[in-house]
Amino acid sequence: xxxxxxxxxxxxNNVSYANRGMTLEEDINVTNKYYLDxxxxxxxxxxxxxxxxxxxxxxRLEAVIxxxxxNTPSTTDYNGVYKGxxxxxxxxxxxxxxxxxxxxxxxxxxxxxxxxxxxxxxGFLIVRFTTLNLTYYLxxxxxxxxxxxxxxxxxxxxxFTKEGILIKDxxxxxxxxxxxxxxxxx
Amino acid sequence: xxxxxxxxxxxxNNVSYANRGMTLEEDINVTNKYYLDxxxxxxxxxxxxxxxxxxxxxxRLEAVIxxxxxNTPSTTDYNGVYKGxxxxxxxxxxxxxxxxxxxxxxxxxxxxxxxxxxxxxxGFLIVRFTTLNLTYYLxxxxxxxxxxxxxxxxxxxxxFTKEGILIKDxxxxxxxxxxxxxxxxx
Numbered sequence: 001x002x003x004x005x006x007x008x009x010x011x012x013n014n015v016s017y018a019n020r021g022m023t024l025e026e027d028i029n030v031t032n033k034y035y036l037d038x039x040x041x042x043x044x045x046x047x048x049x050x051x052x053x054x055x056x057x058x059x060r061l062e063a064v065i066x067x068x069x070x071n072t073p074s075t076t077d078y079n080g081v082y083k084g085x086x087x088x089x090x091x092x093x094x095x096x097x098x099x100x101x102x103x104x105x106x107x108x109x110x111x112x113x114x115x116x117x118x119x120x121x122x123g124f125l126i127v128r129f130t131t132l133n134l135t136y137y138l139x140x141x142x143x144x145x146x147x148x149x150x151x152x153x154x155x156x157x158x159x160f161t162k163e164g165i166l167i168k169d170x171x172x173x174x175x176x177x178x179x180x181x182x183x184x185x186x
Numbered sequence: 187x188x189x190x191x192x193x194x195x196x197x198x199n200n201v202s203y204a205n206r207g208m209t210l211e212e213d214i215n216v217t218n219k220y221y222l223d224x225x226x227x228x229x230x231x232x233x234x235x236x237x238x239x240x241x242x243x244x245x246r247l248e249a250v251i252x253x254x255x256x257n258t259p260s261t262t263d264y265n266g267v268y269k270g271x272x273x274x275x276x277x278x279x280x281x282x283x284x285x286x287x288x289x290x291x292x293x294x295x296x297x298x299x300x301x302x303x304x305x306x307x308x309g310f311l312i313v314r315f316t317t318l319n320l321t322y323y324l325x326x327x328x329x330x331x332x333x334x335x336x337x338x339x340x341x342x343x344x345x346f347t348k349e350g351i352l353i354k355d356x357x358x359x360x361x362x363x364x365x366x367x368x369x370x371x372x
Contacts, residue, residue: 036301039301039304041305042298042301042302042305042307044260044261046232046233047232047233047234047235047236047257048233048236048238049233050233050234050236050251050254052234063255063256064253064254064255065236065251065253065254065255065256066252066253067250067251067252068236068250068251068254069249069250069251070249070251071233074230075230079265079266080265080272081272081274081302081305081306081307082305083305083306084271084272084305084306084307085270085272085306086266086267086270086271086272086273086307087272088267112228115222115225115228116228116267118225119227119228119267119268119269119270120267120269120270120271121228121267121270121272
């Protein structure tokens with residue numbers, strides 16, 4: 001990014017790992033790469049779902065998409081395998097200090113997490129309260145319980161502190177969610 | 187599709203299910219939908235991996251991708267969960283009557299299948315010899331063995347008949363690969 005008068009904004013010199021200008025998505029991507037490189041688990045982010053309308057072929061070997069639209073995702077963003085188990089989750093950032101708005105998750109994503117659990121997979125959310133620098137694991141079962149038992153349109157942070165598990169910020173892996181999976185499932 | 191003089195080309199009246207103008211990808215997509223609708227398993231095709239270079243916002247609610255490129259896939263196309271197990275595979279069509287060219291699979295896709303198996307997942311290929319109307323399941327272990335034991339650049343069809351499992355064409359589910367998984371793994 002270019003700033004006026006040659007000023008470069010520095011993002012990465014902060015001491016706190018959580019506050020170093022990395023998004024949750026970036027943190028999870030480097031975490032997944034760490035898991036893969038160290039033969040711990042195979043978990044990938046799915047590509048963004050799009051519908052392609054127009055493709056140009058400027059040369060025989062090159063194809064350039066000239067028009068496409070974003071689709072509403074029908075599943076979650078991340079999945080893979082860990083210790084033989086199917087792992088499936090979504091990662092969400094949230095600015096509020098008090099609650100996580102449920103309109104961050106589509107209805108069919110919730111249905112997807114339910115199906116995953118019914119078929120013996122492990123489904124969950126990773127939610128980062130960015131203002132508080134707190135990242136929580138919320139098991140799919142706890143998410144479903146909350147939705148079934150409440151009419152609220154957001155999950156209060158209390159529910160995360162009581163029913164979720166805090167994922168402490170580390171150097172690497174940055175967001176060690178498989179350690180939580182170990183505690184909960186193995 | 188509109189044809190001149192109101193003539194409509196019929197695709198779906200053939201008796202053979204394999205020869206009805208459906209691609210293997212289409213067959214697998216409807217098979218996965220059948221599995222999902224009938225609560226058998228949750229398996230999805232991943233979106234096409236792309237890099238987005240330019241996005242326009244013609245209105246506040248609309249985003250249109252104006253330039254993007256296709257990426258080389260680093261994983262396989264399909265994954266999900268069945269009876270608690272992680273399922274991961276790629277589906278390939280092949281015109282040859284005698285062999286399946288290995289350049290249909292990228293090296294990192296082979297590495298991906300190896301990793302999947304090492305972590306307790308089930309990895310495999312579905313290969314359709316389109317000219318012969320034959321669709322085979324080839325287990326990831328058999329694929330890896332072949333590559334380790336041979337210098338050949340293609341897998342002869344004999345290897346599929348001996349080491350693979352023929353997936354018979356059905357009305358629905360069209361390509362019942364989970365039945366094969368049942369035989370091999372459960």
